[in-house]
Amino acid sequence: MARGPNHSVSRIVRRASAAILALAATLVLSACGGRTTPGPAPAPDEILVGHYGSMTGSEATFGRSSDEGFLLAVEERNAKGGVKGKKVRVKTYDTQGKTQEAGTAVTRLVTDDKVVALLGEVASSLSIAGGRVAQQYGVPMITPASTNPAVTQVGDMVFRVCFLDSFQGEAVAKFAARSLKAKKVAILYDQGQAYSKGLKDYFGAAFAALGGTVTTEQAYTGGDQDFSAQLTTIRETMPDAVFVPGYYTDAGNVAIQARRLGLTAPLLGGDGWDSAKLAEIGGAAIEGSYFSNHYSHEDPRPEVQAFLAAYRAKHHGTPDAMVALAYDAARLLFDAMDRAPSLSGKDLAAAIAATKDFAGVTGKITIDADRNANKSAVIVQMKGGVPTFVESIPPAE
Amino acid sequence: MTKLLQTAMDAVAVGSLYALIALGYTMVYGVLKFINFAHSDIFVLGAWSSFAMAAALGWTKAGATPPLLGGFAILLASMAFCAAAGIAIERFAYRPLRGAPRLNVLITAIGVSLLLQNVGQLPFVFGTQPQRMPQLLPDRVLASVAGVDLRLVDLIGAGTAVALMLGLEALVFRTKLGRAMRAVSWDVKTAALMGIPVDRVVAFTFGLGSALAAAAGLLYAMKYPGLNQPAHATWVLLGLKAFVAAVVGGIGNIRGAMLGGLLIGAVELFGAAYFSPHLRDLYVFTLLILVLLYRPAGLLGRAAVEKV
Amino acid sequence: MEARPGPSAAVTALRGVLPFLVGAFASLLLHFVVAPASGPFATKLVMDAGINVILAVSLNLVNGFTGQFSIGHAGFMAVGGYTAGLVTYYGSMLLWGSPAAHGGFLGGGELLFLAACLAGAAVAALAGLLVGLPSLRLRGDYLAIVTLGFGEILRVLLQRTGDVLPTAAEVRRTPLPELATHVGGALGFTGIPFYTSPFWVGIFVTVMLVVAYRLKSGSHGRSFLAIREDEVAAEAMGIPTTRVKVTAFVLSALFAGLAGGLFAHLVGTTLNPRELGFQKSFDVVIMVVLGGMGSISGAAIAAVILTLLPELLRSFSEYRMILYAALLVVVMIVRPQGLLGLGEIWDVWRPRRKGTGR
Structure with missing residues (x-):
């Protein structure tokens, strides 16, 4: 069993080859992984937007709701001819509700699929993880529903359309x-x-x-x-x-x-x-x-009623606030794209930051200096199984 | 006084549920010496399949009143269904690995657990939405002592749990099949040599454990009618605590599982009520570690004999 | 070992250093040539894979070599990660007034990061000693259960910690020991600078692989394997089983802590108590078993495959985890010894020596 040190040279070679082999295996396999899953290069006649959300896992309802909202806004916009003459396409990746997955999904969307902007996540901890990657690579991100103040503190590429906790x-x-x-x-x-x-x-x-x-x-x-x-x-x-x-x-x-x-x-x-x-x-x-x-279904404003009608034409039931916020986030993004001179990260972020009195389903949205949405909240009461409007609480000045 | 009585009652109600789940862990460990991590998913399957049956019968609609014995019919049906599922899992996932290192079986169990969770989450199975379990058992306040209500649903829940445990006890210690189970758990090879059909006994054990888990699932859904989706973290933690109950009581020991379940329920609820609710899980796992350090075989477990 | 004409001192020295030189060269190559050429996403996957290799190979020291069964690996990873994160985040705040990455390649920031990773590894090793000493006296599945309990207790405690302090002024006002309680709680430890680079991952992977290989082929590794095969017989042969088991366990925790440090500083990750629970530990156990218990290269290859597999399956959305789970069950049934069993990848084309394994 005990091997004597008499074959020292061959042992050196063997050990060195072992180390090289292990590293090489790592490299080759990783490189293969990188190459076998290339994102399709964005077609010249379409604008690719990334969505990362919890499609599986504990918070799967949120990911699926926000996906519905994004797709609703995209279909509506594409039916009207798209943005800057191009069709918009949303690419969705699952995060399983885990921050590590969120970070990987966003890295892939940004660097591999080359999306021009990001939509997501709902959970604040995941939005922070994804937002830090978006910030790193200079791609604007709008979270529909992350209400924790720390989310937009990540940097100047991260925005939100909901109010803060x-x-x-x-x-x-x-x-x-x-x-x-x-x-x-x-x-x-x-x-x-x-x-x-x-x-x-x-x-x-x-x-x-x-x-x-x-x-x-x-x-x-x-x-x-x-x-x-x-x-x-x-x-x-x-x-x-x-x-x-x-x-x-x-x-x-x-x-x-x-x-x-x-x-x-x-x-x-x-x-x-x-x-x-x-x-x-x-x-x-x-x-x-x-x-x-964020909003009440009973609100008579045309934005709300049009949104409800559009939603009900595709799904049954009443959309929750997550759908409405996602819908607003996507529409606000398209609005900013219309105003931006180009779709580069810098221009787009500047256009989003300049958003003023955008008429969303969840209220008038103005993006403030901290990239947060300044808007009012509604208080509803459960009556007969339906959330019924009680009062509106305006944003603090 | 009110608080003490209320907490004691809740501890018994929660503890008996843990005990029912812990029984499944302990029985499988007894015969196969491996931790069946998919067991908590059988419990979830029990809760969700009884919901699906109630929904199919139209009892989930608002205003529907299920017939008095409907709850028990569903209880039996979901126990039968989960027993079948447990036997199928044993047959196709675990039996091919009999004799393989235990770690392999454990990984397979994790695989099965992930599979059940993610299949359950598919839109055409149970979906990702939480659901409201209809009230299948009659519920009213039976008596009120010192401001604490004794509710029929809690009584039926605890009663069913106790009845099932007594039944199991009788089955394991009073019947021929039970003797075969105990023989297999002592020594599989010798049991096989004595003419005990080991495969059938193991399958039966899985079926039995799964049926108990299904019963726990339905009773749990009666007590906490907002059912989280099948892959929710809730279920994982619950299964983990039931497992801890089995270990604390002495894994492989049926009475130990019952004792462990009640003990965990008591530690959790009294700890949360009288110390701090923030550290509720901490009490459970600290108890686990203390028990393991001072009585490694668990409270009622027999010390392992080292075979040389 | 009886006296034989030994190799010259120079050759011995060379033998000791060569693998590290090769590893350092490969890491530099990876960092400056391969990574820029293959793009940030592939680079991130390589780093993910490298961290998982360290986790899997280090867990293999316990689960594979000594045959003990730990499922608290994520706990040690968390200990290392949070410690390292504390050092770099608050260290950067105190030194440079902002938590942003500081300095270039091997600059001040990276040195702080290196110190942080080593501190994380040390604290994780200490935690390993505390958990291992009492529980490794026990046999069988009890270690598994104790490590599980340790991981869950850690999770609860981490969830109870306070918010991360966002400004340098606040950090300066706060006494040092108190900073340790500001690691983000349930939201996770956010804001740790991104220092982990292909170079550092490559270096630490090299160290891990060399240490593991030397252990396995040396006398320590022999006692590890003896315990795995038959603990009673090993004891009878004069191996101090508890001490050897504790050594393996502490070493394993140390490298888990190191991996935690790399993980904490990796772009796109956040230390989150919920995600460093026992399910993360299971992921690592799966790598070890899939690669082959006791096989270093097997664990490494399995770690790489299992890092890339979910990525390949990502577009399957809700079917992804179903496929993953089904694959796991099928592999366990079809190939219960894992990819390589106790052997190593190079044994495949080299005739097996007598007595080097079963």
Whole structure:
């Protein structure tokens, strides 16, 4: 077994060849991988836009909703002759809801498929991962629905068409303090979701500034569906309302369990609640609860009604805010493309940054100096299973 | 007082669900000595297939009232369906690997788990949308003690879990088939030499474990009617905790799984209610590590005999 | 080993250094010739693959060589990544006032990055020692379960950390130990500069491969394999099994930490507690088993294949993971020993020596 050092030269050769071989194998295989999957060179008569979204994984509903919104806007635009005389094509890559996948997908879209602009993601952590790549290569990106303030701080190539969690948390807090006249609010949030935690922080700060008290901050970790321990603690503090800044499935389950425990205070939520599934899952338990959203289906503005009609011609049901925001993001991008002298990253980013009073489904969008959309939020209440408009909270000046 | 009583009741309800799932892990480990990571997906399949059946019967429509025994019919049907699925998985994915290193079987289990999750997520299977499970079991407040409601649905849930566990206990320790299962778990080769049809016993064990997981799935869906989509992180964590329950109780030991399930439920809920809800998962995994360090075979497990 | 006419000192020295020289040359070639020619996307895939090679080969030290079963590899990767990220992010803030990448090739920024990676590796090795010492006394699947628990506890703790401090002024105001609690929580540790380049990946892959190969062919590796084949017999032969297992485990954690450092500074990645859980560990275990338990080149090749496969399948969208999972099951059934078993790729065309394996 023990090999003596008598063949030292041949051993050197062997070892060296081993090292070279392993490296070479790595190189060759990688190079093959790079070459066997070339993106088709963008055809001269079309404009390629990249979309990266969670088509699979835990957050697959978001990716699929935003894809619907983008495609709706693209089809509509192409029917009218496209942008700058060219047809627009969207290339969609799945991120599985993972930041690493988002980074790879964006790198591929930007450097291999050579897209002129990027649309996506919904989850803030993924938008940051993708945004940093977009920034690195100077390709503008518009996220439809990432509400965390850190997203657009990535750099001057990253924009958004939705409001920020800081504004949304404040809007819900204002509504709770002024319209609901709530003095004591308890919070139940998902500590595994940056979105939920961020909203909780902003709400808590704003509500305290308005003179209210947060009785208790209870947390669960993405995945737990049993909220009984937290709700029992919340019930003991006898709050006037309970703020639940999570996604709609959790909100539905929280509502059911809260009512079973005899906790009758109204629940408050953020835009993560917006889905036709909320009423279905929450049923009677969610009735009377409020949440802030990007738009209301009842809004009589022509943009909203035209969008609803266009959506219903293709799909059944009512589009959630994710579809509407994606639709707005794509249309805002086309509008900027129309105004931009060329489709280079720099020109396009400048055109997006100059967007003023763009009439979107989710309201008038003006991109501010921090590349955020300055717009209002609406508060809706669940009545008869339908989110019903209660009031609109204008952007803070 | 109210809080204590409420927490204790919830702990039992949650713990009995963990126990039902843990049983499947423990039984498979008992006979084949491998961790069946696809087991939690069978549990998901149980929840979702019962939803699909309820939907097919039109019970998911608003205002529909399922007949009184409809819930039990669906329970039996989804248990049968998942048992069949479990047996099929064993036959086609695990049996060809009998005798291969255990790690291989484990990887296969991960593969099967990924397969079930992603197939379940396809639009024409269960889809990516969460769904509302209809109320299949009658629900009303039976009694109210010190501000704590005793609900019929919780009672039926815990009752079904206990009944199934007692049934399993009787099956394993009182029947010939059970004796064969125990023989296989002691020593596969010797059992085969004694004329025990090992393949059939293993298949039966898988079927049984899967049926219990299906029952847990339906009961879970009754308690938490907002069903997350099949590939959601929720299910993974839940399966993991049930697995921890099996290990804490002593993996391979049926009573241990029950004890482990209840213990995990208690640690989680009392920890969340009386210390901090932020560290809920931490309690579970810390308990796991402490148990492993001080009683490596689990609370009721027998110490492994080193064969030389 | 009995006395024989040994090779001259020069040859011995050369033998020790040659693989590193070759590796350094290949890394430079990769960095300055291959990468610019093949474009940023292919380069990113090469770097992804390289990091996965380090992860797979290092896990192979435990799972393949010693036959223990760890599924906490992502945990050590996270420890290394977060440590390295802390050093570069807050280090850059304190030194240069901004977290942006600083200096060129081998410039100040890259040296800080190198120090950060080594610090990450050291802390990960320490964590490996803490986890390994108590749990490696146990046999069988318990290590798996303890490492799983360790990874999950780490995930919960990381999710509870505070936001990353965005400005240099805030960083200067904050006492150093407290900075360690500002690693982004659930949002992930964002803003770490992109330092990972083909050169650094190549260098660390070389180190990993050489260390693994020398271990395997040296006496340490023999004791690793002896434990894997029969722990009781190994003990009887006088091998201090627990110490050897802990050594393998700590070494494995060290390289996982190194890979974590590279991962943290790679373009397009974010350290996120949710994604460094046990599912990431499973990915690495799959690479090891697919390549062949105990085969260095096998693990490396499997790591490369499994990095590229999802990319090839990306346009299949929702069918992608189904294909991946089905392939996994089929490969395990058709080829349970993995691609190469215990052997190495060069054994394929070289007659097998007696006694070098089963």
